[in-house]
Amino acid sequence: MTDNAQTKPEIEFIDGPAPEELVITDIRVGDGAEAQAGSTVNVHYLGVDFETGEEFDSSWNRGQSINFPLASLVKGWQEGIPGMRVGGRRQLVVPPQLAYGPAGGGHRLSGRTLIFVIDLLGVQ
Structure with a gap:
């Protein structure tokens, strides 16, 4: 796995x-500052499917970090x-019950265990 805050991480198969x-x-x-449960976080992230290793989302691919209130996330x-x-x-x-719920839940990632690598860039 790469460990450089400036580069997109690579996730090794588990x-x-x-x-x-x-x-x-x-x-x-x-x-730096510590993220709290009520924080808004500025992150770069990569998400892959645990089983297939297929990437499903990456802020790196969009070329910009994302700001999220933690309360609005999975x-x-x-x-x-x-x-x-x-x-x-x-x-x-992240197992399905902490991600997008059980299979058949209506989201394309429902029922999937997901792996995220997250770089924390800022906290509000």
């Missing part, structure tokens, strides 16, 4: 079954970003 709980891995610990982000510090890079492995 062997074994998809986890049933949120898995949080700090790739790089930041030293539960996996709401639980996985607080405590992260600006300048950090964190990987979240």
Whole structure:
């Protein structure tokens, strides 16, 4: 996995079954402001499907970071970003119940375990 805040991360395939709980891995610990549950965060992120490794979304591909209130994001982000510090890079492995719900839920990623690599650029 690459570990440069200026470059899009590469996610290595994870062997074994998809986890049933949120898995949080700090790739790089930041030293800036700490994200809180009620924060609005400025992030660069990459999302891939756990099973296939297929990329489904990336702010890197759009060439700009995104600002989000944490409260408006999937539960996996709401639980996985607080405590992260600006300048950090964190990987979240998010099971369906903390992402887009069970299969058949109406979202194209319903029923999927998702992997996100998130660079925290700012906190409000």
